[in-house]
Amino acid sequence: MCYMVHGMLGAVERPQAWPSFLHQVREIELGKDRIEGSRLLVVASQANRGATFIAQSVTKQGLMRSYVQNGNSPWLFEFFCQ
Known part of the structure; x- marks a missing residue:
C-alpha cells in the first residue's frame, strides 16, 4: 500500500518516470481539471x-x-473544525 501511494504521487509529479500508472494519472488529472482552482x-x-x-x-x-x-454529519464537521 505504501509503495502504491508513493508511486501515485511520483506518477502525478513525473508521469514519464511511471509509465505503468499513466491511466491513473490521466484519471486524477481529469478529476482535478473539473474543479476550478484545484491543485x-x-x-x-x-x-x-x-x-x-x-x-x-x-x-x-x-x-x-x-x-x-x-451528507455532512455534525460530528464530522466538528472533527474537521478542531
Whole structure:
C-alpha cells in the first residue's frame, strides 16, 4: 500500500518516470481539471487528520460505503473544525 501511494504521487509529479500508472494519472488529472482552482498538495498525515481518519475507517473498519458521500454529519464537521 505504501509503495502504491508513493508511486501515485511520483506518477502525478513525473508521469514519464511511471509509465505503468499513466491511466491513473490521466484519471486524477481529469478529476482535478473539473474543479476550478484545484491543485494537488502532499502533506503529512498529521496535517490532514480528517482525510487520514476517513481513509482508515474505510480500510480498517470495512466501511466501504462512504458516509461522506451521504451528507455532512455534525460530528464530522466538528472533527474537521478542531
